[in-house]
Amino acid sequence: MSKSVFIIFLNIAFGSVALSTTTVTIGSAGDHMYFDKTYFEVKAGSRVKILFKNNSTFAEHNLVIVKPGTVQQVVDQGFAADAKKDFIVESPNIIAHTRMLEHGESQILTFKAPTTPEDYPYTCTYPTHAAGMKGVMRVLSISE
Numbered sequence: 589m590s591k592s593v594f595i596i597f598l599n600i601a602f603g604s605v606a607l608s609t610t611t612v613t614i615g616s617a618g619d620h621m622y623f624d625k626t627y628f629e630v631k632a633g634s635r636v637k638i639l640f641k642n643n644s645t646f647a648e649h650n651l652v653i654v655k656p657g658t659v660q661q662v663v664d665q666g667f668a669a670d671a672k673k674d675f676i677v678e679s680p681n682i683i684a685h686t687r688m689l690e691h692g693e694s695q696i697l698t699f700k701a702p703t704t705p706e707d708y709p710y711t712c713t714y715p716t717h718a719a720g721m722k723g724v725m726r727v728l729s730i731s732e
C-alpha cells in the first residue's frame with residue numbers, strides 16, 4: 589500500500605477526530621506574572637499546537653504542562669537545576685514544555701495530548717513565577 593493510500597485509509601478508519609489539531613494561543617499577561625489564558629480544552633490523544641508568546645518587557649518565561657499534582661515537584665527540580673539548565677529538568681511528569689523565552693520571544697509547541705481525561709496544570713518554572721503563572725489544560729474524553 590502506498591503511503592498516500594494508507595493515509596486515506598487512516599482518515600476513513602478513524603475519522604477526522606483522531607487527526608484533528610487544537611490550536612491555542614497563550615501569552616504572558618504583559619509584564620504581569622500570570623498567563624493571559626488560564627484554561628483550555630483538548631480531546632484525549634489529539635494533536636495540540638500552542639503558540640506561546642512572552643509578552644513581558646523584562647522577564648523570562650516558559651510554559652510547562654505537567655501531570656496532575658506534580659507542579660510543585662517540577663518547579664522545585666527546575667529551581668535546583670538553576671539558570672544554566674533553564675530552570676527545567678526533563679521528567680516523566682512533564683507532558684510538554686517550551687524553552688525559557690526571553691521577553692518578546694515566542695515559540696510554537698506541538699505535542700500529543702494525554703489519552704487520560706484529566707486536568708493537566710501548566711506553569712512557568714522561572715523562580716517565583718509559579719505562584720501566579722498557572723493554568724489548566726483539560727483533556728476531554730473523545731466522546732465529550
Ligand SMILES: [Cu+2]
Nearest residue numbers: 649712714717
Ligand atoms: Cu515566568
